[in-house]
Amino acid sequence: MNRYLILEDGTVLKGVAFGYSGDSYGEIVFTTSMTGYLESITDPSYKNQILTFASPTVANYPLGMGLFESDSVQVSGVVARDAHAQLVIDQSWLYFNNLLEEQKVPGIDLVDTRLLVRKIREKGVMRAYISSSPEIPNEFPDPMDEDVVSKVSCKEPYEVKGEGKHKVLFIDVGAKKSLVKELSMLADLYVVPYNSDFEKIDFDYDSIFISNGPGDPSHDSLSAVTDFIRKRSEDTHIYGVCLGHQIISLALGGKTMKMKFGHRGSNHAVTDGKRIFITTHNHGYAVDRESLHDTGLKVTQWDINDGSVEMVRHEKRPIFSVQYHPEASPGPRDARWFFEDIRKDLEVH
Amino acid sequence: MPLDRSIKKVLVIGSGPVVIGQAAEFDYAGSQACLSLREEGIEVVLLNSNPATIQTDHSVADRIYIEPISVDAVERIIIKEKVDSILPTMGGQTALNLALRLKREGVLDKYPVRIIGTPVETIDTAEDREKFHKLMLEINEPVAPSARLTTRNYESEISNLDIYPLIVRTSFSLGGSGGRILRTKEELTVLANEFFRVYPDEVLELEKSLEGIMELEYEVIRDNAGNCITICNMENLDPMGVHTGESIVVTPSQTISDQEYHNLRDSAIKVISALGIRGACNIQFALNQETGEYYIVEVNPRTSRSSALASKASGYPIARTSSKIAVGYNLTEIINPITKNTYAAFEPSLDYITVKIPRWPFDKFEVERKIGVQMKSIGEVMGIGRTFEEAFFKAISSLETKESKSLRLSVSDDQLKELIKTPSDLRIYAIIEALLRRWSTSNIRQLSRYAIYFIEKLKNVTDKLADLSTGILPENLRELKYTGIPDSLISTFTGIPETEIYKERERQNIFPVYKAIDTCSGEFFAETPYLYSTYDQESEFLETERKKETVIVLGSGPNRISQGLEFDYGSVKAVLKLKKKGFKTVMVNSNPETVSTDFDISDILYFEPLSLEHICNIIRRESPCRIIIQFSGQTGQNLAMQIREIFGDDIFLGTSPESIEAIEDRKKFAEALREFGIQQPEFVTVTNMQEAVQAIERTPLPVIVRSSFIIGGRAMDIINEKEEVYGRVTSLLQERPGFPVLLSRYVEDATEIDVDFVSDGKSHVISGISVHVEEAGTHSGDATMVLSPDLPDPQTGVKIRELVGTFVRKYNLKGFSNLQLALKGDELYVIELNSRSSRSLPFVSKATGVDWISVGIDAMVSGVLHAEEVHPKSYFVKIPAFPFNRFLDLDAILGPEMKSTGEGMTAGRTLEEALGKALRMMNVHIRNKGSVVISVSDKDKPGLLEIAEYISAMGHKLVATPGTRHFLKENGIDSDVIYKMEDVREPRIDQFISENRPDLIINTPNSRSGSIKDGYQIRKLAIRKNIPLITNLKLAEAFVQTLKAGEKSDYREIREYWEEP
16 A cells, blocks of 8 residues: 655655554654664654654564563654565564554655655755655644653653662653663662652652653743752752753753754764764754853763764763763663763762 | 874785685775875885785885795895884784784894784784683673583583583594584483593583574774774574675674664673774674574684675775774774765664675585585675665676576475575575475475575565566566566576566666665765665766766676686776776676775776676666776676677777677687687587587597686586596586587697787787796696796797787777687697686786786777887796685696686796795795605606606605606606505505605696596595695696705895896
């Protein structure tokens, strides 16, 4: 069955349908990761986004070999070049296809994904429809206008009994499971939704961690979190990853900006000037380096190619965060020291 | 850390003659290294004995020593050139071993010189199994568990042991058997009980068998700051038990998860960091997907064949980056030259699949086709596509073998099952055959242990092939092309000529698009047009306006016997010359080992099969353009007429396809010679058995039998017996029906001469005349050749020039040609003419100091012939390297079928100096008071006397088989007796060799026919025991000549040999 990918610049790409049979809408982005297709599509940071795999083969190994980074498929759609091969193999496997059907996520296969990557590289991320008709709709509203975090943040707080004697307030703005798991290796966690009444939290914590998540960090829906972080930055240890890192930067007076097409992949090198770390990236926004003057935050790591801010650390206070994903999954684990740093920092209490 | 300013002059060590396991990939690595160092203002001295390489050219290195790769030579170079550093990680195992020897023999301590890049200690640890295992245990990384059993401990050890299945090996080799696999405690107990009863003092070595589980490789680079990146990983389709050089390999891995990918990546980085590698290396893993366990198989602490593959598969210039690290840089300081917009510090992302398939010599050698832990393949091809199917079948169509063309195997189901189970070059075809027979994929998986994913992918293709019917152009042609099915296979399965399929595609406008390999999946803008075709929507690097005239140069595809590195030398030099002349250059090749497929050689690189389909697609895209096929060996010659059918004559630069055909068709050529009044060995051609019977009865023996279209002497033999002539003619007629078979008289005891020349259709210039040491009848690629100031004699020289002139005019030869002649007495016989670049041309270029490729390109493209013949100022020898130690079932004798894999070159002020170096390079020499085993045929006995006399007079011991000994005795030369292996008397030759280790064995076959096996056992023994062997009396004579001269040789920069002393 034919299916169409329609971009806001008027490009219409024809492909073959798989997964859910309905239409879909979102911001179209691409990842250059060559492994971890399940990890990617279940990553809440991709909420409201249609994910294009630059790597042509998707679902080339059984689904069961991957990890769910959340309880559901988060992307709005999947665009692939060669995803259909695996769908016919061994009946015992949980089909990628079935999963997408069940989760109401349409896929489109046999698309010239390289064309799409190049287009996004040239024009920046765009809004796009996955549709059964090639007709170009009149409207392309911004999918990031929505309160996307509300779709991925946990609904109720919960405790995770972890290791160690420390207690961390874990603000879930769309956390990946492996991030929760990594943190739980360091401390007991109290995971709370993004819209909690932070003043009334019934948990005696000594540090705050803000997770990864989707969307624009300066979105109104996140202002309560940002305010809370600003308040607590005087007296608490604060760490963050991805969206969490951006929120920390905003809270301390920095600014964030939308990138042309972002970083999404598992091969980006970040550097501290001496060493490099190959890291997993998934961000469409970045912290504005210039805006960090007078915030006390120093840029301690940046992307080796475009110089975008990848890590900040407060000059005086126990606050640091990274833009990339030290928890990997998918991707390389070069930045595991990040969790070690948190462990050491927690010990200082 | 920036550039280390103390490094001013570096010696780069090459890998020497092409042998199995060490081929063009080190020319690629070495060339890239040299250029990368020179970019930094460092002076580069290169040592490599291989004349066919591009690196031994002054455009690549400042100072070049084409000399044996030895401690001796390096020491001289250190003194002469005052080099301050040595880079040994670009020349394969040869260079690495030399570095270890330089250390061991104190050379590194004696002079102010150091090894740059990975330190010697690291190399030593990585290469020494025991040290390596110890280090792995220390850092807690798994290697296959092992144990040692002795009489005393074995009972208790066995009761505690749980590493089944395991391989058991004895501490001494039992007839060379590699070891046995045992699966249970009971089996091991029985074996150990029996073993220790018989050999109580011996030891049993046990190691967990990893056979059957997955094999993966990672290519890793580590810099001076300890930053470590993996360039890409490679998944072997063949499970453990098959050498990775013998495996079909896909990049990036397709069937492992993100977790598995990064578990191995983590391990790779940990191991490489612990070893302290500085630069590139390769690590191999065995992975058990059922348990998640992995084992480290080995680390290659240098650039390797896999690095070349990884470079071409990912676009990342590994050798280049590695060289920069060797002179002090870190990854954060090196720009990625493909994108020119990003840094070398990143890991490539691939948005395509590559498949590598080895190229084995089984089309040439009638030997055991099973493959395993030892390499037998000579070269490899890589296919690139957006799907596995597309990449895989591009690789298949690059192979140019009988099976790759037919795809089908006519075997019974039982045989098929066996073929799928047992690793061999045929396994992949057996899997395809089974799919065509509708066997289930799970059954095939069970038998082959290939991942089901790949089998399913192949099924996508076989399902479509099975639907094709003879004589009918498929209606779903477009669909077939999108599935990745080559035109050649559609042709095979429908019987419709490939040219027709191309024309049909043209009618329907079914053409591929071209996409770039850019290291980053399109994420960044890349400036380098390194392209592959695929059936998709968008084409890249489409030229909107034509600024320059375009010339396409075809490469020569996979390295194989008779077609290798020497053609890549030509391709690269040609491209560089054309660039200089202002053309836009386009390179097409499918061999990942080569320099020609380096991204910055040509203006546009198409990494594609050299098949009609792809060549035509590229011509069409690049049109208007012209094409040069003279550097693609027989591959291009064979395609010329078909390309002409589609694009006409005008597209060709160089000799026209019509002339090529007139020369290649042995029948036409022989008739033409007759017409021109040129002397040739008498011949007769036959096209059916009836004619054959008559011809065979009439023709005097011995005869040379060959097919009319040959590929490097393929299907050729000198035959002495009538019965065998029948056999050969029958099989040739069956194999290539319709192609005439030629029977020609073999001119005995003639001298063979190779003439390379360049011409413009009217006039010509001789590039070089090389004279063979062995008599005519030894394939020119297998002969030891001499290019010297004294040969041939002036009279013969005049005749040769006349002949060349005649050929140039008659065939309107343009560009490069090679003429092979036999000289007997005063008579000159024409054996063969090739209207293309030859195997000897690089040798000739390096001996004369003239860039003949450049001269030929001018002649071909501009019609100017400006060079003059050069009289050699020194003596130059080209000596072949043979793969006999890899094929013990191949008789080590020379004949008209080529057997060598590569060659070395030496030079000298005298013939003896050059020859002596050449022979020593091939390990032919005699120690003081050494011994020589002699066993020669009756025919060779008279010629032996002088040789034996001299060797004996030198104080060496002669040992001879009874017949030879008897003959020597009659002529007053004493020798000890040994008996042949089948003899009951003692000492037998095998005993003697094991106990005394002679320095040399001279054994000549009794008859010139390859089928006569007398002496075969002796030769086999020599090869197995690694004793130098001479099988040709002329070569033995030459050897004695060098002994007589006895002078010490010196090593010189190649330019010194171009001048009078």
